[in-house]
Amino acid sequence: MNTYLDCVPCFMRQALEAARNATDDHGLRERILRDVLRMASEMDLSQPPPAMGQAIHRRVRELTGAPDPYRAAKRKYNAMMLAALPELRAMVSEASEPMLTAAALAIAANAIDMGVTADLAEDALLAALRGAPKDLGEGAWAEFRHRADVAQSILYLADNAGEIVADRLLIEELGPDRVTLVVRGAPILNDVTLTEAEELGLTEVVEVIDNGSDSPGTLLDDCSESLRDRFEAADLIIAKGQGNYESLSGAPRPISFLLKIKCPVIAGVVDLPVGTHALLHGG
Amino acid sequence: MNTYLDCVPCFMRQALEAARNATDDHGLRERILRDVLRMASEMDLSQPPPAMGQAIHRRVRELTGAPDPYRAAKRKYNAMMLAALPELRAMVSEASEPMLTAAALAIAANAIDMGVTADLAEDALLAALRGAPKDLGEGAWAEFRHRADVAQSILYLADNAGEIVADRLLIEELGPDRVTLVVRGAPILNDVTLTEAEELGLTEVVEVIDNGSDSPGTLLDDCSESLRDRFEAADLIIAKGQGNYESLSGAPRPISFLLKIKCPVIAGVVDLPVGTHALLHGG
Numbered sequence: 224m225n226t227y228l229d230c231v232p233c234f235m236r237q238a239l240e241a242a243r244n245a246t247d248d249h250g251l252r253e254r255i256l257r258d259v260l261r262m263a264s265e266m267d268l269s270q271p272p273p274a275m276g277q278a279i280h281r282r283v284r285e286l287t288g289a290p291d292p293y294r295a296a297k298r299k300y301n302a303m304m305l306a307a308l309p310e311l312r313a314m315v316s317e318a319s320e321p322m323l324t325a326a327a328l329a330i331a332a333n334a335i336d337m338g339v340t341a342d343l344a345e346d347a348l349l350a351a352l353r354g355a356p357k358d359l360g361e362g363a364w365a366e367f368r369h370r371a372d373v374a375q376s377i378l379y380l381a382d383n384a385g386e387i388v389a390d391r392l393l394i395e396e397l398g399p400d401r402v403t404l405v406v407r408g409a410p411i412l413n414d415v416t417l418t419e420a421e422e423l424g425l426t427e428v429v430e431v432i433d434n435g436s437d438s439p440g441t442l443l444d445d446c447s448e449s450l451r452d453r454f455e456a457a458d459l460i461i462a463k464g465q466g467n468y469e470s471l472s473g474a475p476r477p478i479s480f481l482l483k484i485k486c487p488v489i490a491g492v493v494d495l496p497v498g499t500h501a502l503l504h505g506g
Numbered sequence: 507m508n509t510y511l512d513c514v515p516c517f518m519r520q521a522l523e524a525a526r527n528a529t530d531d532h533g534l535r536e537r538i539l540r541d542v543l544r545m546a547s548e549m550d551l552s553q554p555p556p557a558m559g560q561a562i563h564r565r566v567r568e569l570t571g572a573p574d575p576y577r578a579a580k581r582k583y584n585a586m587m588l589a590a591l592p593e594l595r596a597m598v599s600e601a602s603e604p605m606l607t608a609a610a611l612a613i614a615a616n617a618i619d620m621g622v623t624a625d626l627a628e629d630a631l632l633a634a635l636r637g638a639p640k641d642l643g644e645g646a647w648a649e650f651r652h653r654a655d656v657a658q659s660i661l662y663l664a665d666n667a668g669e670i671v672a673d674r675l676l677i678e679e680l681g682p683d684r685v686t687l688v689v690r691g692a693p694i695l696n697d698v699t700l701t702e703a704e705e706l707g708l709t710e711v712v713e714v715i716d717n718g719s720d721s722p723g724t725l726l727d728d729c730s731e732s733l734r735d736r737f738e739a740a741d742l743i744i745a746k747g748q749g750n751y752e753s754l755s756g757a758p759r760p761i762s763f764l765l766k767i768k769c770p771v772i773a774g775v776v777d778l779p780v781g782t783h784a785l786l787h788g789g
Binding site: 256 | 540541547
C-alpha cells in the first residue's frame with residue numbers, strides 16, 4: 224500500500240520519540256527532527272509506510288551514532304515475555320484448539336510496538352495476552368487451518384522483539400521443521416533481529432534467517448535475493464504486524480497476515496476498527 | 507514561550523486538517539503538506555507557536571486561493587452559540603456571582619478551537635458550557651476581581667468565533683464602556699475577525715478593533731502600532747485561549763489569561779492537567 228498523508232504527522236511523532244530514545248542531547252534531537260521534516264517534504268508517497276520508517280530510523284542512528292537505540296527496550300520486552308511464557312504455554316496446551324490460541328497470543332503480542340506505543344506497561348501487556356480474542360473469524364481461521372495443513376514450507380515473517388516469544392508458540396504448533404523464521408536484517412525500532420533470536424534460543428528451535436533489510440516491514444526490493452527466493456518458493460507465508468501488512472498486502476503470494484490494527488489509516492484500508500486483532504489472507 | 511519540539515508533529519496534523527478543510531484536491535493537499543514540512547524543517551523555534559500556525563495557514567490560503575477557509579465553520583459556531591445565548595445569559599443573571607459565571611462560560615467556550623478539535627458537536631459544546639467549572643481558584647479569582655475593580659481601561663483579546671458570544675457576557679459584566687475588544691486582523695483558523703464581530707452586533711455593544719495580524723495569537727511585533735499602543739496603555743488585559751497565552755505569557759503587563767488547557771505542552775508549562783479551565787495572571 225501507499226503512504227497516506229495521514230501517516231506523515233504520525234511519522235513526525237515517531238521521529239521525535241525515536242530521537243528522544245536515542246539521545247539526551249536536545250540540540251541533536253532538534254537536528255534529527257529538522258532532517259526528518261525535510262526528508263518527509265520530499266518523500267515518495269507511492270512507497271509503503273515502512274520505507275519512510277526505514278529512512279527516519281536510519282537518520283536517527285546516523286546522527287546519534289547509536290547503532291541500535293532500541294537494544295535495551297528489546298531486551299526488556301523479551302524478558303517480560305519470557306517471564307510470561309510458562310503461563311502462555313499452559314494456555315495453549317490446555318486450549319481446545321491449541322493452534323488457534325497460539326495464533327491469538329501471537330496477534331495479542333503484536334501490541335508490543337514502539338512505533339505506536341513508546342512504553343507498554345507489563346500489566347497492560349499481560350492483560351492483552353490473557354484477554355486475547357480467540358475469535359479470528361470462522362472463515363478466516365478455517366482458511367488459515369487449510370493453508371497450514373497443506374503447506375510443506377512456511378515462511379514466518381516476524382515483527383517485534385518480545386512478540387517473538389509468542390510467535391514461538393505458534394511455530395511449535397505449526398511444527399518447526401517446515402518453518403523458516405525471518406527477522407530484520409539490521410536494527411530498526413524494536414523489531415527482532417538475529418541477535419534477539421539467538422539470545423532467546425530460537426535458532427535452536429527453528430531455522431532463522433534475516434531478510435537483509437533494515438526496514439520496519441518487508442520491502443522486497445530492499446531484501447536480500449535469498450529472502451526473495453524463499454518468499455517465492457514458500458507454500459505459506461505468515462506475516463506479523465502492520466509493517467509487514469503495509470509492505471506485502473498487494474503481493475500475489477499466499478500470505479496470512481496476523482496483526483493488531485493500530486492506526487486509523489490501516490483501519491480504513493482493511494475496514495476494521497482500530498484495536499481489532501486481525502487474521503487477513505492475501506494471495 | 508518558545509515552540510517546543512512536541513508542537514511540530516501536532517502542527518503537521520493541523521496543517522493536514524487545514525488543507526482538507528480548504529480544498530478537495532488531493533494533489534493540492536499533498537503540496538500543502540510538503541510545503542509545510544519544508545517550512546517546519548527551517549522554522550525558528552525561539553518564536554511562540556502561533557508564528558508557526560500563522561505561516562502554515564498563510565500557505566494554505568495562498569495555495570488554495572481560499573481567503574477564509576474557516577468562514578463556514580465560524581458562522582456555524584456563531585449560530586450555535588447565539589442559539590445558546592438566552593440560556594447562558596440566564597445562567598449569568600441567576601448566579602450568586604454573575605461575573606464569575608460569565609468568566610467560567612467564557613473559558614468553557616474556548617473549547618471551540620479548530621486547531622485542536624476539527625469538529626466539536628453541539629451537544630458536547632452545550633455540555634461543556636452547562637458544566638463549566640465555577641472554581642477558578644480562590645486566589646486567582648480574587649486577583650481578577652481586584653484588577654477588574656480598579657481598571658479604567660480593559661483590553662479584551664478575543665480568540666475564536668462562537669466563543670466570542672460567551673465573551674460578550676463577560677464584557678457586559680465588566681461594563682462595555684471601559685472595554686475594547688480586540689479581534690484578529692485577518693482570517694486565521696476559526697479565530698474571530700471584524701467580519702464576525704460585526705455580524706454578531708458586537709460593534710454596537712463595545713469598541714472593537716483589530717490587531718493588524720493574521721496570527722492565531724498576539725505576536726506583538728506582528729500587530730499594528732496602534733494595537734501595541736493600546737496594549738501598553740491598558741490598565742488590564744484579558745487574553746483568551748492558548749494562542750494568546752503562548753504569545754504573551756512573558757509580557758510585563760497586567761494580563762489575565764482565561765483559557766482551556768488543550769495540549770500536553772501547555773499543560774507542562776503551566777503545571778496543570780490537560781482539560782483544566784484556567785485563570786492565570788501575568789505581569
